[in-house]
Amino acid sequence: MEEPLERLKASTPARIAAGRAGTRPTTREWLVLRADHAAALDAVYGEVPAALLQEHGLFSVDSRCADKEVYLKRPDWGRQLTSEAQDRLRRHCQRRPAVQIVVSDGLSASAVCANLRDILPAFLDALELEGIPPGTPLFIPRARVGILNAVGDILEPETAVLFIGERPGLVSAESLSVYMGYRPRSGKTDADRMVLSNIRKGGTPPAEAGAYLGVLVKRMLEEKRSGVGF
Template identity: 55%
Template sequence: MREHDTMAGEDRFREWMQDTPARLDVGRTGTRPLTREMLKLRLDHAEAVDAVYGVVKEETLAEFDLFTVETRYRDKEHYLLVPDSGRVLTEASEKELGERCIHRPQVQIVVSDGLSAKAIDDNLADVLPALRDSLAANGLQEGTPFFVKGGRVGVMDDIGRVLAPEVLVLLIGERPGLVTASSMSAYMCYRPAPGRKDSDRMVISNIHASGTPPIEAGAHIGTLLRKMVEQQASGVKLIV
């Protein structure tokens, strides 16, 4: 390979490094990673573990007046080992939703820790106000928002069974990785109910400061919800 081709290839590689948070060209000392890279890896891993086992701050929920209900997750270890436990509400929580929430709302907003409490703490303050502004701009009415502790995506269907919303959006913490531990997803479904498939849902993922901007995501969610209401569909059936 000619020298200028080699240099051009190196320049392109450096550009790629600027465009991705992936670990590229981290360097070695013999067969071992550089000390600074090893320490950074351990730090990122520790942050991911903390995100999974963390708890959403009370002040985060209080800021938006979100009351808390729970799934049958029992504890974090059970939640991780038995995913179905996070898809069904407890009987007490089902009763509380029935007493405190608007039934058959046009738009039901639900927040859940999922696999990253940090995602909620870091992003909710930007996503939720933007989403509410977008709902108003799109002429949509919000129901009674609340927080689900120990939730999985499938809890949308159980909530749909209880409250029967026209559309539901679940803001939930994503599984953390070694790039970020604060990524949020927004799952949406038209008339969620038991038996819904993954193909009936749609999602905006990677919502965080270095991914999909939280304010932009909130605005876009409102637009998608309007289309879902207009077309009476979601997931692969929605024409976007």
């Protein structure tokens, strides 16, 4: 049995046959578990450095969630922009772009820090290759996926792409998701969106995901649809 068990353990990052000392995990496994749990907490409560936002020219506006505690308790506010944010979008951002890029820490600032430098340039290169000009790239801290509708109501993009940190687990705290949709507006739901998830080291490589996103955006623009009807 040892050989099949070793093959199974090697095929997944899940904790399989980790061992125990009596009724408890071994000291080593317990310490690894505690470290992974701490990394998950850091991902949720961490912040994306301002230097990283400046590096990628991300224009920042706020959701209605003033801090992480509010963000965790009021998902609906994470889908809404403050009045000031709405005014800033109207004043400073390009209207009706072919594709609107939005970045958010979501439930993992660590995911943005670990993946943005690879995935965003790859995506921009793919758009340039396809001749698709992006609008003003945004960073919205403490946002939920539905923030795309709020941005869409104001800027009226043809398509929108949201890079957002996934809920961290005990396998990885650095997993990024990308949600995208055709003409996001009020009333659109998850059924109208598509998603690439598990973008990280050990999952879908971020540079590869960025290149593939360019293909998907081109198809959405050509077919004028997204989501379950895509």
